Amino acid sequence: MTASTATHAPRANWTRISVSAAAVMGAILIALIAAAPRKDGSIDWFAPMIANGWMAWTLPVALFFWMIASLLVTMTILAIRFPETPRIGVLRIETTRGDRLFISLLGSAFIHLIWLYFAGTPLWGASALCLVYAAAVFRWV
Numbered sequence: 557m558t559a560s561t562a563t564h565a566p567r568a569n570w571t572r573i574s575v576s577a578a579a580v581m582g583a584i585l586i587a588l589i590a591a592a593p594r595k596d597g598s599i600d601w602f603a604p605m606i607a608n609g610w611m612a613w614t615l616p617v618a619l620f621f622w623m624i625a626s627l628l629v630t631m632t633i634l635a636i637r638f639p640e641t642p643r644i645g646v647l648r649i650e651t652t653r654g655d656r657l658f659i660s661l662l663g664s665a666f667i668h669l670i671w672l673y674f675a676g677t678p679l680w681g682a683s684a685l686c687l688v689y690a691a692a693v694f695r696w697v
Contacts, residue, residue, distance in 0.1 A: 570637050577633060581626050588618050624661075631657055645697040656697055660690040 592615045593603040605613040631653060642650040651659070664686040671682035 570633075574633060577629050581622075581629060584625075585622060588615070588622060627657060647697055651697055653694075656694050659697060660686075660693045663689055663693065 589599070591605060592599045592601075593605060594600060595603065599615060601616060602614050605615065605618060611617075634653065640652040640654070642652050644650055667686050667689060668679060668682045671679060671685070675681065
């Protein structure tokens with residue numbers, strides 16, 4: 557067998573993989589919203605999703621874990637499709653996309669805690685600040 561007739565491993569169809577992952581995560585999101593408790597026809601954000609459950613599974617908590625799972629799926633697909641190359645940012649340490657995601661999530665937790673201490677609820681301002689923080693981490697760290 558010559559080099560020109562050698563069989564090659566099939567190439568993954570990354571568009572199909574990405575669309576399938578997005579469809580699965582979208583279906584899970586739709587199922588979460590459909591399972592949310594309702595009061596007077598609208599979603600009751602803070603009612604427990606599991607009656608007498610061991611944890612306060614409210615819709616915001618479920619959406620938080622859904623977002624973390626979506627980020628992990630996305631980062632996994634990106635890591636496989638586009639192998640990571642560590643880079644040195646303003647912190648002068650080598651970081652990969654996964655490291656920057658971890659730094660973003662950890663910093664976001666602290667931003668929310670500080671916001672709760674000084675401003676209380678609601679946390680929409682803290683969440684917007686976290687998006688800016690995450691963009692800065694991915695750009696410069």
